[in-house]
Amino acid sequence: MLVADFSRVLAGPLATMTLADLGARVIKVERPGAGDDTRSWGPPFSATGATYFESVNRNKESVCLDLSDGGDLALARELALRADVLVENFKPGGMAKLGLGYEELAADNPGLVYASISGFGSAQGAALPGYDFIVQAVGGLMSITGDADGSPYKAGVALVDVLTAKDATIGILAALQARTATGRGTRLEVNLLSSLQGALANQAQAYLGAGKVPQRMGNEHPSIVPYQLLECADGPLAVACGNDGQFRRLAEVLGRPELADDERFATNSARVKHRTELIPLLEQALAATSASVWQDKLVGVGVPAGPVATIDAGIDYAESLGLEPTINVQDASGETVGRQVRHPITWSPGFETRTSAPPALGEHTESVLEWLRH
Template structure:
């Protein structure tokens, strides 16, 4: 079965995380993705381990499945000519070089748009192509200067990064959205365009209510640990043997929580009757809830609260999350020949499901066949 993007050729000049994750998403959707890598070294993440797989790092394999790899030295004339030919044939080009670096080699958008007017050219930077063009775009750095660390962690502890390179992942999603929107517009105009995303803007856009809180009040929110600034109880609560997450999003759910905890007067207490009241009196509320929760183990409370329609769950780990998804029929992992299982693409389609999961390529695995094609008049074989 053909994928949604069957017939679309993507020239992937990106490396590390944000760009490769975006191009892997396009590959999942059926596009042919040709990954351009440095001879002898390849993408930096090939060397980011442990853990290691049979051929490379698990980091690299997490964002590079279903691609073809061509090893090209862009400082060598013949290799640069092959890269240029690939870009001139591509529907999409994705790059995260320092601003202006590819243009210096004749691979900038304006240079490629003349021979390839339908090209959708996506540039990913850390801080944009203007005043921040020379700043290094590392996820950890952007989490720090972009405010995410200031709202993550315990109030009395240090600012804390997220447990994954979240800003890179969010920027990847924005890049993919931009690319798909530009491809859709191209069906009307016949023309491509330059799509630009940057880590700082993607982070600010993802801060949603926290960013709007600052814009509304002029005050920067602070760290609240596992508590929510605008909802209560929406946090972790201690039980007899551990903690559970409770997420009451409305007064009805809170009333059911009070019933399960055998605290019938709690929902009628003026301090807790409505969400704004509960937020204002959070300390008293948590004390009352945890006194009741201390009477039984966490697992018992999760079972009782869930049965009553109160959003609650145990605090698990990644392994338990995969187990939960499997029990719920979400099929979170997919087999890939010659490589460890991979995480399933999270989007499902009723008519064109994602089915083409192929192992990540070894460095330069497809160089010879692609060079033979690029240096001839033959079309690059579209894979799906």
């Protein structure tokens, strides 16, 4: 399968890298001399480039084309006509102005699956610039992130871009499956705002179903208690009691079994109502020893608990569980040049996939253009 990647920054490149991880050939079209914006987004930089760019561009070929040049534009069109999938995140209508819109291409490539990614869709929001941070703000995510009496916060990663990339990938795979029956491709649109709102899940439904507009609650959960950080003798421990049985075991481990029979705390609904009374009682008991000791005791009886880890510690933890969270990537000579987070799906039986390093700008221009001209 051939994917023509006319996207840049995060959502589009992550979607196309996912397809590349799954075995597709992805040709990334970049601006001569500059390339994808994220090539310059640093520090941090690895030995081979900006780590931001590298995080979403492995297993691709890079070809430089100046779309304002007639000859290069013709080659870009030829690439699109040979492709099974095209992914773009130009401003809505931008590709059509270049003669690379879906209608123009589908006339000669009816099987093309054409995915357009934008910030706010192609209708009234078409002119609005779409950046993850802005969508987190206007879409409501920041309003529920942060301490109740503090400022709103964005998520620690460009979460909306990541969600949008996953939605785009799902849509592309569904369209390819449909094509096997109809022989025809389709155009699909995804936008950051819709992907965010689709991911708000219970928080959005609290408003739509019950008229309750969620507010910031720090690390507390609006519908489950305890499901938050609790202070121990040496720092916080994440504790998540998703049912009454887990809470009873928590109370027993803490030496306070009577809490599970107290009518204020016996059921989850009661605990949500009496949250401010319960949490100090739990933390009073937890103050007796360290978070690591409590973690071992709680996990030992089936109560979910864990420390607040840094990213490096999180990766180490995944490795200790045998999850193989990273892969080594190689350059064209087969030499390992870096380590990256692997695609999260594990297949049984597995299939062989590439692990090529993110390409240098224009690394494959000569070979790709030779192929396109013949």
